[in-house]
Amino acid sequence: xxxxxxxxxxxxxxxxxxxxxxxxxxxxxxxxxxEESLTLWERGEELAKLCQHWLDRARERLAAAAPADDxxxx
Amino acid sequence: MTAPSSPDAPWPVRTVARKVAxxxxxxxxxxxxxxxxxxxxxxxxxxxxxxxxxxxADMSVPVTCHRDVADRxxxxxxxxxxxxxxxxxxxxxxxxxxxxxxxxxxxxxxGELLARIERIRxxxxxxxxxxxxxxxxxxxxxxxxxxxxxxxxxAERDVLVTARRRWxxxxxxxxxxxxxxxxxxxxxxxxxxxxxxxxxxxxxxxxRGGGSVEDLLPFSDEGLVRAxxxxxxxxxxxxxxxxxxxxxxxxxxxRAATPTDAAHRIVPEIGExxxxxxGLRTRARALVTGRLDQQVRWLDSVRTRxxxxxxxxxxxxREEDVLALRSRARRTLVHRVExxxxxxxxxxxxxxALSPAATLERGYAVVQRIDGxxxxxxxxxxxxxxxxxxVAGGRLPVRVDRGPAxxx
Numbered sequence: 001x002x003x004x005x006x007x008x009x010x011x012x013x014x015x016x017x018x019x020x021x022x023x024x025x026x027x028x029x030x031x032x033x034x035e036e037s038l039t040l041w042e043r044g045e046e047l048a049k050l051c052q053h054w055l056d057r058a059r060e061r062l063a064a065a066a067p068a069d070d071x072x073x074x
Numbered sequence: 075m076t077a078p079s080s081p082d083a084p085w086p087v088r089t090v091a092r093k094v095a096x097x098x099x100x101x102x103x104x105x106x107x108x109x110x111x112x113x114x115x116x117x118x119x120x121x122x123x124x125x126x127x128x129x130x131a132d133m134s135v136p137v138t139c140h141r142d143v144a145d146r147x148x149x150x151x152x153x154x155x156x157x158x159x160x161x162x163x164x165x166x167x168x169x170x171x172x173x174x175x176x177x178x179x180x181x182x183x184x185g186e187l188l189a190r191i192e193r194i195r196x197x198x199x200x201x202x203x204x205x206x207x208x209x210x211x212x213x214x215x216x217x218x219x220x221x222x223x224x225x226x227x228x229a230e231r232d233v234l235v236t237a238r239r240r241w242x243x244x245x246x247x248x249x250x251x252x253x254x255x256x257x258x259x260x261x262x263x264x265x266x267x268x269x270x271x272x273x274x275x276x277x278x279x280x281x282r283g284g285g286s287v288e289d290l291l292p293f294s295d296e297g298l299v300r301a302x303x304x305x306x307x308x309x310x311x312x313x314x315x316x317x318x319x320x321x322x323x324x325x326x327x328x329r330a331a332t333p334t335d336a337a338h339r340i341v342p343e344i345g346e347x348x349x350x351x352x353g354l355r356t357r358a359r360a361l362v363t364g365r366l367d368q369q370v371r372w373l374d375s376v377r378t379r380x381x382x383x384x385x386x387x388x389x390x391x392r393e394e395d396v397l398a399l400r401s402r403a404r405r406t407l408v409h410r411v412e413x414x415x416x417x418x419x420x421x422x423x424x425x426x427a428l429s430p431a432a433t434l435e436r437g438y439a440v441v442q443r444i445d446g447x448x449x450x451x452x453x454x455x456x457x458x459x460x461x462x463x464x465v466a467g468g469r470l471p472v473r474v475d476r477g478p479a480x481x482x
Contacts, residue, residue, distance in 0.1 A: 027381035
């Protein structure tokens with residue numbers, strides 16, 4: 001349950017995103033036991049972190065590939 | 075008949091010469107068409123020598139004729155001219171040389187020339203040499219361009235200057251050729267052969283400025299057209315003005331209107347390419363950034379959804395549920411206890427109502443035998459039996475006495 005913290009998660013952004021959307025949908029539709037909803041919420045947090053990780057990485061790569069107009073970067 | 079020759083009895087030269095001359099003399103008259111490659115008139119000599127060349131093959135034949143035939147009024151016999159010759163194969167025994175002895179020479183007129191070109195065009199078209207499927211695409215930015223033009227011609231300058239201006243890195247492999255006259259086609263073919271064989275050359279340009287229809291005739295030469303068709307390297311032609319169409323234009327992979335246009339076709343414009351690349355780069359970046367921003371917004375919106383943002387809400391409803399159930403349980407229990415109390419009260423009242431004490435109070439008595447059983451009939455009891463009488467005030471022990479007065 002701690003894959004979000006790994007340096008190289010095996011879940012892709014799209015997979016994480018899709019699962020996260022599903023988790024939220026299930027949480028919002030209700031009808032779950034407390035234990036179920038807590039487990040789902042934890043999974044949702046984990047997936048959100050994973051998504052954030054990929055997006056942050058994408059930003060870094062975009063910044064690294066910035067052309068010369070991005071002042072001083074190669 | 076002469077006796078067969080042998081090492082011991084060889085023929086003299088005159089015999090051989092006469093025999094060959096006889097045989098050739100029997101061949102008879104033919105009409106031949108060709109191009110005058112060489113023409114020599116020697117002073118006042120009565121015989122004119124010319125070389126008739128096949129425009130499509132590397133073959134030629136010597137022709138001799140009387141001066142009057144060559145100088146016939148209306149016939150302008152010059153090198154490069156297309157002619158139709160009426161001749162008889164002839165063997166000149168004095169020299170052992172073969173020639174066609176012409177008795178009539180006709181110039182092929184312009185209209186006739188164009189008709190001939192048209193026939194060749196149809197022939198080559200039927201062979202499929204001009205088919206669109208044969209056209210090869212030009213390389214995008216060739217490193218080396220082969221150029222076949224006249225030396226120091228305007229066409230050469232137009233191609234080189236324009237191409238260099240558009241794409242400074244381009245290099246040229248030049249082949250200067252004769253651009254008109256009887257040697258032009260062969261000269262261009264030679265250039266094609268050399269440049270096509272050079273693996274560095276990625277595209278070949280054949281360029282020539284405008285000229286008269288006759289000047290441009292070499293560029294409709296069947297041999298040259300076939301040579302272009304056989305090239306492995308793509309060929310761009312720019313011959314004459316835009317309105318002139320020569321057969322090489324049909325067979326070329328790309329026909330440019332002018333030498334300058336050819337330069338435009340063979341190399342891209344560097345500034346335009348830079349702008350294109352910059353534009354694409356900007357678009358790509360904007361797309362990726364936009365996509366990323368969109369995903370970030372999506373993620374933010376999901377993370378701020380109540381179910382994720384405040385998980386204590388998961389407990390909220392549940393705590394209230396518990397409290398409500400608890401109070402419902404309490405209310406239910408209280409209610410039931412009160413009900414039970416009321417029941418007990420009723421029961422007590424009913425017990426009081428049913429109790430015999432009240433009856434005794436009114437003066438009634440209950441008679442019981444010793445064992446406690448109730449006496450309901452005098453016959454049940456014996457004489458002198460001890461009984462108990464219960465009245466409101468208490469118990470009274472008695473004995474049965476059925477004296478005379480007792481009438482039971």
